[in-house]
Amino acid sequence: MSATTAHFTVNQRFYFDAAHTLEREIEVEGSRRIHGHTYHAEVSLRGPLDPATGMVIDLGLLRERLQGVRERLDHHLLDEVPGLGAPTLENLCLFIAAALQGMQPPPARVRVWREALGDGCVLEL
Numbered sequence: 001m002s003a004t005t006a007h008f009t010v011n012q013r014f015y016f017d018a019a020h021t022l023e024r025e026i027e028v029e030g031s032r033r034i035h036g037h038t039y040h041a042e043v044s045l046r047g048p049l050d051p052a053t054g055m056v057i058d059l060g061l062l063r064e065r066l067q068g069v070r071e072r073l074d075h076h077l078l079d080e081v082p083g084l085g086a087p088t089l090e091n092l093c094l095f096i097a098a099a100l101q102g103m104q105p106p107p108a109r110v111r112v113w114r115e116a117l118g119d120g121c122v123l124e125l
């Protein structure tokens, strides 16, 4: 396979601590009470190599964008974050993907998980 036709997937991770409430059909009381989680997120971008740079994208550029996303989530009450909707793992994946609109290459996968609970969500784009 030649370096000019190959596609690569590059990743960047970040984490944030946030509080939320959630309307659920089970564990109703505890979920309605404000409580917090440490969330982890990983974004994957997939694209060809730029032969001039030897990179799909400079990961520093992705880190800068993700820092902006992190600032909108870290130490926030997720219920109040504009554009998020119900503060679920699924909506966090969509929120992060939307915040990366216009990136080249575009995000191919966004994963959000809560390590302590062992639950997570993957958005394949």
Ligand SMILES: Nc1nc2c(c(=O)[nH]1)N=C([C@H](O)[C@H](O)COP(=O)(O)OP(=O)(O)OP(=O)(O)O)CN2
Pocket (backbone or CB within 6 Å): 022, 027, 030, 031, 035, 087, 088, 089, 090, 117
């Ligand atoms: N499909 C989804 N299901 C659930 C989500 C979600 O985002 N997507 N989220 C939750 C809640 O966030 C919930 O807080 C997690 O609940 P639970 O597993 O009960 O964990 P605790 O908060 O009770 O964990 P502690 O052990 O107390 O830290 C549920 N479902």
Ligand SMILES: [Zn+2]
Pocket (backbone or CB within 6 Å): 020, 022, 035, 036, 037
């Ligand atoms: Zn929760």
